[in-house]
Structure formats: structure tokens, C-alpha cells
Amino acid sequence: MPIEYVYTEPEEVMCLKIKVPVVLAEEEVQVLVDSTVTLPELAKKVDHIDAKVEDLEAEPVFIHESIGHWFPKINHEWKHHFKHIVGHVAVVKKIIVSGVLHKQIFYVNNRDEVKHFAENVPFTKMIDLKEPQAVLREDDVMVQFPKPKFDITWELVRASRLHQVGVIIVRVKVVEERQIFVQLCPSPELCPPGNLLEDPGFEQWAGNVPIFWGATANVAPTTVARTGSFAAELGVTDPASTAAIFQTMRRAVAPARAYKLTFWARENVAPVSPVSAFNLVAEVRFFDRNGVQIDGAVQSIGSVNIPDNNYQQFTLNIPVSPAGARTALVRFTFNPATGNTNTVKLDDVSFECIGGFPT
Incomplete structure (x- = not known):
């Protein structure tokens, strides 16, 4: 079945109200996680560090401002959705990203044994949206993000003190679920049956x-x-x-x-x-x-x-x-x-x- 096709509508069409996610903003968040940890024993070197981001969350931050100030800034195709709002409208201006950087540190001790040591470093970062966005309902706004990327560098300052710098990159999207009407099209048939001509017998x-x-x-x-x-x-x-x-x-x-x-x-x-x-x-x-x-x-x-x-x-x-x-x-x-x-x-x-x- 094709992804899209051209449908010439009849005189009457059926419309259905549905809820769709609308992307309001997209930002890249970079979080710097700097930590120094004391290893449980003296170490000759750090072999490697395995890491992952856990409990990642992103929350929008709202303020409320006059709808008269924001209405001219709303995209034309969405203006009629905001016409019923009077007084103040909710505006998302910031995003708070938080989570935990979980690390497994593998080091070599003085007996040439490979040991590992776990460390959890929580992080929080607030960013401003390049273009704040007015929303219809705060409860319908969410922040979506794919799996984050990260990189860790380290330095064994002394035999038991390890300095690490982690950079976490998260691509976030601010999305609001909005209700719209869509026209229902019939399922495209490969070859609709029957004669495509009107009055094929020249009767009219x-x-x-x-x-x-x-x-x-x-x-x-x-x-x-x-x-x-x-x-x-x-x-x-x-x-x-x-x-x-x-x-x-x-x-x-x-x-x-x-x-x-x-x-x-x-x-x-x-x-x-x-x-x-x-x-x-x-x-x-x-x-x-x-x-x-x-x-x-x-x-x-x-x-x-x-x-x-x-x-x-x-x-x-x-x-x-x-x-x-x-x-x-x-x-x-x-x-x-x-x-x-x-x-x-x-x-x-x-x-x-x-x-x-x-x-």
C-alpha cells in the first residue's frame, strides 16, 4: 500500500477528530559531568570505564503571559486553536534535563589484579529554548528524547584519586498533543473495479x-x-x-x-x-x-x-x-x-x- 496518494474528494467528505503530536521545539542539550573519586585501593592504572545514562528525564518549564502578546507569534495554521483562550496562555521557555551517569571503573591494583569500582553521578541541566512556544494545555506537553550520546575522559591524579570528565549529549523535542480534524480517505485500491466513465452508454x-x-x-x-x-x-x-x-x-x-x-x-x-x-x-x-x-x-x-x-x-x-x-x-x-x-x-x-x- 502506498504511503501517500492523490484522492479527488466527492461532494461530501467525512472528517474525524484525532490527537496528533506536534513538535514545538528541538534542542541539543550538552551536560558536563565532572567528578573526582577515591578508589578503594592504590592503582597502577585505569584500564577502562564502562558507562551508561540512567533515569534520564526531561521536563518543560512553563510561564504564563498575556495571550495578546503571543497570538501574533503563533503559526497561522494553529491560530484558530488559540482563539478560545482569554487572559493568559501557558508558554514553555525552558527544559530541565536530569539523570544519573552510572560508571563501572576497571583499574589495575599493585598486585596486577583487574578490579572494578562503581560510581553514580547525578546531573541536572536547565536550558532556554531558542524560541519559546505557546501551548494549549500544559498536561499535553511532553519532552521526547532518543538514547543519549556520551564520552568520558579520565586522569589518574594519584594512585588512588581518579579525575573524570563526562560529556552527555541529549537531543530533545518539545511535543504537544493537539486535536485536529482530518479527512477520511478510502483505502487506495490497486485497481478499483468497474467502468471509470460516467454515462458510458450516452443515455443522458x-x-x-x-x-x-x-x-x-x-x-x-x-x-x-x-x-x-x-x-x-x-x-x-x-x-x-x-x-x-x-x-x-x-x-x-x-x-x-x-x-x-x-x-x-x-x-x-x-x-x-x-x-x-x-x-x-x-x-x-x-x-x-x-x-x-x-x-x-x-x-x-x-x-x-x-x-x-x-x-x-x-x-x-x-x-x-x-x-x-x-x-x-x-x-x-x-x-x-x-x-x-x-x-x-x-x-x-x-x-x-x-x-x-x-x-
Whole structure:
């Protein structure tokens, strides 16, 4: 399943309130831990020191200031969340980091024995945020941090006195859980089933204008249909002029999918001195999210290949849609040659996704 995808919303959408963590600030805290310890016996040298940070905690420090002072500083996308606050607002300005540096000191005594000695050094560090942040609720604010990094150096000052300097680095994030509304999108299907076209049988017309299709003036409905009550006839006004009918799909069009366009066509022969000299061009064109055409497929069918006594099915396959595809255009164009007198009828068009893999 893809991490993200483009979803063209219907007229109504469902929204759900959820709580999400919002990062308000991110800081690097460096704590210097300096200690001198007396070993339990005389030592020739310190072999090594193992250490880890235990009981690490980080707490935000709040102050309360006038909301009038802070409201202009709040990011635009969050301003409406603070509109209900009057008087004072909580502001996080500092962070207190505390913990214990636990050390296991391994040394060599005068008998050349390796011994170890444990030491716990508590530490606390308060830092100022570079940019203080107003918050909605103090109880929803927390400080997150990954595993800290540290480094320890040491010097055996005398045979039993050990001086150590530890540097602890903690990357902290100040996070507030805030409630927002999100739009619920359907789970993206690899290939949504069914025909992606609206009114594929050309049943809906307003006079000579198809309601769900775009068309030139040289297109009109006909009752000589394969199924239903109507079909579309191209070249009906002037068989010697070009005609086109088309539809754009913004739903379920995506890259790396296989699509199939099928349609039924029939030639209409003129009753007097018929001349059959035209091509029917079927096209599928893909466009990116900016409306720029990026690729497509085309099939040109000569009039000699279209029967004049019954409908015949034709198919145009698109093995893979191009990268960046977001919308698709299905278009049929009637291109007559000089002297043509016949027209062509279309019915039962289908544009389906038949396979592929998401990018």
C-alpha cells in the first residue's frame, strides 16, 4: 500500500477528530559531568570505564503571559486553536534535563589484579529554548528524547584519586498533543473495479449536448443504439467536417497501472450516393497534477473496418500509465476525407483499470 496518494474528494467528505503530536521545539542539550573519586585501593592504572545514562528525564518549564502578546507569534495554521483562550496562555521557555551517569571503573591494583569500582553521578541541566512556544494545555506537553550520546575522559591524579570528565549529549523535542480534524480517505485500491466513465452508454442528453461528455457541434444523439435508448452519432450535422466527443476522468487514475478502453462502433451509410471515407480515432491521454499532458495511446480505425449493419467492439490497451499520471482523457474523433457522406455511431464505452503496481 502506498504511503501517500492523490484522492479527488466527492461532494461530501467525512472528517474525524484525532490527537496528533506536534513538535514545538528541538534542542541539543550538552551536560558536563565532572567528578573526582577515591578508589578503594592504590592503582597502577585505569584500564577502562564502562558507562551508561540512567533515569534520564526531561521536563518543560512553563510561564504564563498575556495571550495578546503571543497570538501574533503563533503559526497561522494553529491560530484558530488559540482563539478560545482569554487572559493568559501557558508558554514553555525552558527544559530541565536530569539523570544519573552510572560508571563501572576497571583499574589495575599493585598486585596486577583487574578490579572494578562503581560510581553514580547525578546531573541536572536547565536550558532556554531558542524560541519559546505557546501551548494549549500544559498536561499535553511532553519532552521526547532518543538514547543519549556520551564520552568520558579520565586522569589518574594519584594512585588512588581518579579525575573524570563526562560529556552527555541529549537531543530533545518539545511535543504537544493537539486535536485536529482530518479527512477520511478510502483505502487506495490497486485497481478499483468497474467502468471509470460516467454515462458510458450516452443515455443522458440536453438537446444535442451530452450531459456527462464534452462534444463538438457535429455530434448528436441517435436512437440506433446497441443497448439502452440512445447512442452518440459523430458527423451527423456535416459528414464532411470533423467531430469529437470526450470525457475527463479524475477518479482512480494513477501511475503504473494498466488500463483498457473498449467501445462499440457502427457506420451510418448515407441513403443517397454514399461515400465511406473517414477514420475514427480513439485516444487515451494522461495528464499530471498540473494539467500537462505526459503520455497516451491512440488507435485509428478506417471506415472499411467499421460495419454498417451492426455494432462491432474495438479495444485500445494501455499496458502502463506514465509516471505522474493523475487524470485521463478519453476522446473519439471523427476525421472525414474529401467527399465523405457517412457518419459513425458510438455506444457502450468502457475505460477500466485492469492491473499494475503502485509506485
